[in-house]
Amino acid sequence: MSENVLRIRDLSVNYQTDRGVLEAIRHVNLDIPKGSIVGVVGESGCGKSTLITSIIRQLDDNADIPNGSIEFEKQDLLKLSLDKMRNISGTKLSIIFQDPMSTLNPVLSIGRQMIDIQYRDKISKKRKKQRSIDMLTKVGIPDPRNQLNQYPYELSGGMQQRVSIAMALQAGPSLLIADEPTTALDTTLEVQILKLLKELQEEMGCSILFVSHHLGVIAELCDHVVVMYAGEIVEQGSTYEIFNNPAHPYTVKLLECDPASISKKQNLLPTIPGEIPDLINLSGGCIFKNRCDQSIERCDKVTPILNKFDTHHFVSCHLIES
């Protein structure tokens, strides 16, 4: 396999809360190979957002990272000074957020914002403007020259998201983080944006870390999938393997209960009984044990680790080991 753009090793993030220490993510290992799209999928509270914010170093003040490293282009992001970090984010590393309306500044025109973010480049304003126009053309915005004078509220949701994709890719980043970029969009637009992302990724050769709770979107876009549950990676592997041959009980159940995967009409849809465990005062053992219907005695005592299940498929479950 080719080299990795991002290498996360043994990353844990804790939050100090009134009730005690909340272990939001624990011992996460993640690789993003160059030029590939890696999807992180999981339900609310699984630590998706904490993972992203720790990569871009924007964690809240009450968070601390007891152990782990995030290696991006041969340097540990966690050890960089904030100045150096600021130079990486926005150039080598950029991000698209869920809600384009709150990403874009409502009081500045699109053009002004797109030119502003090129402040590092010592070229004339005219060339910066031309670059912005080229970028807007690339993301499929009609009549880009006039669009530069528009304000975000004058654009539809799909167009706003295209603008934020254009801004994120303008500096030619080697890693693009996409945090649920299509959740706020209608299905027909969702398909358009996914196709656009894939085309741009192939054209520009960057890697994408795509975070979503929508299984269909992940299946459509990603090469590799990482399944997270309550702050741990429970399974990871190639998209084909994960969706066709899921091994962890959680992944199996998650795929089963997605209404999209049931094509016959059913009055009673499958669900996952129980709730996500409280991440304060974790008791040890497997994190999924209280909702798993196959749990054995060992699951209560020993925390499983990610084991090789197949060539490109890793699972953290005692049932698989034995």
Add this chain to the structure above:
Amino acid sequence: MSKLLSIKNLRVRFRIKSPLQAMLQKIDDPYIDAVRQVSLDIKQGETFTLVGESGSGKTTLALAVAGLLNATEGQIKFMNEDVTSMTSSQIMAYRKKISFIWQNSIGSLSPRMSVGSLITEGYKIHNLKDRDLKMEADRLLKLVGLPAHISGRYAHQLSGGQARRVGVARAIALKPKLIIADEPTAGLDVSVQGEILNLLNKLKDDLGVSLFVITHNLNIVRHISDKTAVMYLGRFVEQGQTDDIFAKPKHPYTLALLSANLTPYPEASLKNRIELKGEVPSLMDRPNGCEFHTRCPFSSEHCDNEFPPMHVFDGEQILTCHYPLNQN
């Protein structure tokens, strides 16, 4: 089964420019039609689903049905009473028979009221004093599968799924005949979506209510609804039995929506997908001819100029298109 709700040629208009603005900007028609020429029937105990993209008029239609918006033209009949001509006291009585589950589950609950008083608020509003409100609250919480101790909590202490269940409890409190659910699964995790849909299905069977579900999530439609209508720019482009719509969509827009519906099968993405060009046109500037022609992959010159006729297949599947798809 008897007809519960029957809508004929409903039109809802909104003024978008004041008379002065319209005069100064020389706009002849300062209105938009959010809902236009909509006709539908819902029978007792039936689930009717409305699908469509944002801005297609789904919520406007629901608000008009609940009497929260005035219809400009057309007729809304609920149990043979005309809703559009009701007086305010009649509307009050009517609202006992119809209830809402709002899209934003936490936002629709008052942050200053406990769950118990939120659930029984309807009884106080409609002056139904003949019961023990605390016991009612416990009974309703049990019906929606929540523990009784939750009645002391406040909206911010609930998870998304719990808040949605409280919304359901509020909706069934007054024993309505029709529940309008606006995006009942929006913002919920997949594993919780199933729980809410199961709950709605169960209540429908147990209490015999009809459901009017608004959604843009096609995946859930198949499992809960009997009839489906597809809305585009305020009009129904296709409506019929849900099974027929899914098995043999006849309007290109329906087909496009179905094919844009992503499924968790990586290999499924390889099959041909009908992709729509561009975005939904503005209601202020409706296209001529067939209103879908600007995005339709099958449109011809004919579609650009002439409004399509209505076709009826098998007595049930109604659609407006010049060239209905032939899928057997």
